Amino acid sequence: MTTLMSGNEAIARGAWEAGVLFAAGYPGTPSTEVLEGIARYDEVDAHWSTNEKVAFDECVGAALGGVRSLVTMKHVGLNVAADPFMVFPYAGTNAGFVVLVADDPGMYSSQNEQDSRYFAKMAKVPLLEPADAAEARAMIGLAFDLSERYRTPVMFRTTTRLAHTRSPVELGQRSEAPRTAFTRDVRQYAIPVFARLRRPELEAKLDELRAFAEQFDGNRIEEGDPGLGIVTHGIPYQYVKEVAPRATVFRLGMLYPLPEERLREFCARFDTVYVVEESEGFIQQEMASFGILNVTGKERFTNIGELSADLVASGLEGAPVPGDFSDEVAILPRPPVLCPGCAHRGVFTALRQLGALVTGDIGCYTLGCLPPYNAIHTTFCMGASIGNATGFRRAGEEQVVAVIGDSTFLHGGLPSLASAVYNQVATTMVLLDNGTTGMTGHQEHPGTGHTLKGAPAPAVDYEQLIGALGVRHVQVVDPWDLEATKSAIEAGLAHPGPAVIIARRHCQLLPVEKAKQHVPYRVIEEECVLCEECMEAGCPALVWEGDYPTVREWECVGCSLCAQLCPAEAIVA
Amino acid sequence: MTVTNVLIAGVGGQGAVLASELLALAAAAAGKDVKQGEFHGVAQRGGAVFSHVRFGDRVHAPMARRGAVDFLLALEKLEALRYAHFVKPGGTIFVNDFKVEPLRTADERPYPDDAIDFLRSKGFEVVVVAATDTAMELGNHRAANVVLLGALAERLDIPADVWQETLRARVPQGLLELNTKAFAAGATPP
Numbered sequence: 001m002t003t004l005m006s007g008n009e010a011i012a013r014g015a016w017e018a019g020v021l022f023a024a025g026y027p028g029t030p031s032t033e034v035l036e037g038i039a040r041y042d043e044v045d046a047h048w049s050t051n052e053k054v055a056f057d058e059c060v061g062a063a064l065g066g067v068r069s070l071v072t073m074k075h076v077g078l079n080v081a082a083d084p085f086m087v088f089p090y091a092g093t094n095a096g097f098v099v100l101v102a103d104d105p106g107m108y109s110s111q112n113e114q115d116s117r118y119f120a121k122m123a124k125v126p127l128l129e130p131a132d133a134a135e136a137r138a139m140i141g142l143a144f145d146l147s148e149r150y151r152t153p154v155m156f157r158t159t160t161r162l163a164h165t166r167s168p169v170e171l172g173q174r175s176e177a178p179r180t181a182f183t184r185d186v187r188q189y190a191i192p193v194f195a196r197l198r199r200p201e202l203e204a205k206l207d208e209l210r211a212f213a214e215q216f217d218g219n220r221i222e223e224g225d226p227g228l229g230i231v232t233h234g235i236p237y238q239y240v241k242e243v244a245p246r247a248t249v250f251r252l253g254m255l256y257p258l259p260e261e262r263l264r265e266f267c268a269r270f271d272t273v274y275v276v277e278e279s280e281g282f283i284q285q286e287m288a289s290f291g292i293l294n295v296t297g298k299e300r301f302t303n304i305g306e307l308s309a310d311l312v313a314s315g316l317e318g319a320p321v322p323g324d325f326s327d328e329v330a331i332l333p334r335p336p337v338l339c340p341g342c343a344h345r346g347v348f349t350a351l352r353q354l355g356a357l358v359t360g361d362i363g364c365y366t367l368g369c370l371p372p373y374n375a376i377h378t379t380f381c382m383g384a385s386i387g388n389a390t391g392f393r394r395a396g397e398e399q400v401v402a403v404i405g406d407s408t409f410l411h412g413g414l415p416s417l418a419s420a421v422y423n424q425v426a427t428t429m430v431l432l433d434n435g436t437t438g439m440t441g442h443q444e445h446p447g448t449g450h451t452l453k454g455a456p457a458p459a460v461d462y463e464q465l466i467g468a469l470g471v472r473h474v475q476v477v478d479p480w481d482l483e484a485t486k487s488a489i490e491a492g493l494a495h496p497g498p499a500v501i502i503a504r505r506h507c508q509l510l511p512v513e514k515a516k517q518h519v520p521y522r523v524i525e526e527e528c529v530l531c532e533e534c535m536e537a538g539c540p541a542l543v544w545e546g547d548y549p550t551v552r553e554w555e556c557v558g559c560s561l562c563a564q565l566c567p568a569e570a571i572v573a
Numbered sequence: 574m575t576v577t578n579v580l581i582a583g584v585g586g587q588g589a590v591l592a593s594e595l596l597a598l599a600a601a602a603a604g605k606d607v608k609q610g611e612f613h614g615v616a617q618r619g620g621a622v623f624s625h626v627r628f629g630d631r632v633h634a635p636m637a638r639r640g641a642v643d644f645l646l647a648l649e650k651l652e653a654l655r656y657a658h659f660v661k662p663g664g665t666i667f668v669n670d671f672k673v674e675p676l677r678t679a680d681e682r683p684y685p686d687d688a689i690d691f692l693r694s695k696g697f698e699v700v701v702v703a704a705t706d707t708a709m710e711l712g713n714h715r716a717a718n719v720v721l722l723g724a725l726a727e728r729l730d731i732p733a734d735v736w737q738e739t740l741r742a743r744v745p746q747g748l749l750e751l752n753t754k755a756f757a758a759g760a761t762p763p
Binding site: 166242322331 | 608633673
């Protein structure tokens, strides 16, 4: 049976077919739908973990315990899980263990552009990368076979384009993988004590994998024009087929280790070989280290952003990529906005009015750095806001506030808050508790009261948790109430020790909120003084039409922030 | 080797991705090779969203090349301008007669109210569809995406029964009647 699937859905399907019994991860675009997809299968025990390192550690335990295990994350998630990722290969796995990592060239939903292929080389683990959904389904099964055959974790890399493109997939049946019992052997599994013993084995294993790469049929040559040779991989392979359908193509399905001898033979057939790869020149650099130098790659195909058929054509033929019409007509930018009724809006309005220095974190609320909110001044990575705020306090800044979402706080914020308390730094933090993982599409987390599979679960009690860390000033506020939010943040800043304000209101896109009846607000034009204060809310339900602001009533959820900002009481329910 | 390239663009929340998924499903059900790739940024709403749907004998790249799109479906007028350079010379742009002002940014130029005239001046065939108005008359402005899809369907060789089956299979039961009406309204504008 053939069906249309995204790359992520196909990976979930393929992993299920391969007999996976345990899967864990943390949401992160573009990887999220893999775990959501595999959770739909009853045979698979799948759950969201608090962060990627936790998920990785859990999957290590499960794989050692004898069941095929899949851990999923985006590229920056691998940074969080890098600690076990670098060490576990020393032990090697028992049952199949695959690490799915989704890179985001072009940074559609990420803070950096990171080519995770280098991680595979650093960890000395094999790396597979498919070129479409159908291949992803088949290749993930192969990854589990490879993992068991060589007793190594296998990294399975995708990119946004693979993850989010739907194409036809031929489905197979599930075959149960045999469970292999764990053998207690500290010389194998207690790495810090026995690492020196294991270290040479890691190199020996890599040599075996190099031999495998030479005969792996996922590395294959498609014969064509004897005058045009191209080495490529993954999604860029599709661009090559699009713009140079007659080229002779060496398509790599295994990106580490590379098949050195086959690449050498291939390149000997051409004067110059084009290496078409997205992001960094990883293949090109590896080939250079083999002494294969008649290649051209990153000189022609940019390492910035996502490649496209147009960019590959430009690199091969030198033709310029056609531009848009922005020189002739006002194509205004349309940055993403906070939704109508978003609970973050009240917090940002309060922060802007207070003029505080605000350290931000990763979530929808990162948008708070943009106009018209203009409320956040730094943002780097998951959990950084609290540590950054502590540092600003140490540097002498008085009015510093860290803002962090509920899921992000549990992911990476807790240790930083403990540090602030321990060191008695008067760090003020606003927990944006909207009851979900918003940006990635409403995933459950330890604070929501439900599991990935929809079962009821204990929900973290933030007041108790934060109190137990030693924070003496904890206040809960409704961010739809601007004055109360402002006073709560002021009280937090005035407190001599660490202070936490919990701004609590659901994400308005949660089904429970969307089901509610709303009383929309409206503008009384006769009362309006045209001061534009309401527009500072930056709400997509409030637009300037004709001479006055107007509420799009079908968008308005009745949060009343625009009315609270209006000095003339011209906005009413 | 023939491939039909469709680009669907809109503002986050307007249903550009769902419309492109419906088109991809219908093309696959009609026996074609398909690739459908969507592009969206952070957050759930408000930003520019677009999606390529390519179908034919054999499709490689997930997105069409610039200047190669046969049909652009724009759920909003400014978004038609943003992606018009993907359309082939003389290609067709279906544009919803609907304006969503972007939030104010450093770019303080006024909204380009001459979008449709501009696109015509560039030699494109521009079909203006009152998709949001029609959807609101049917009871839900969110069905504008399917109105526009109905207009496009008239130009494609995907049989009517395949479209009906696709809507039945993909659209939630409670919204099927609305979407069936929206599709029909797009196919035969008043």
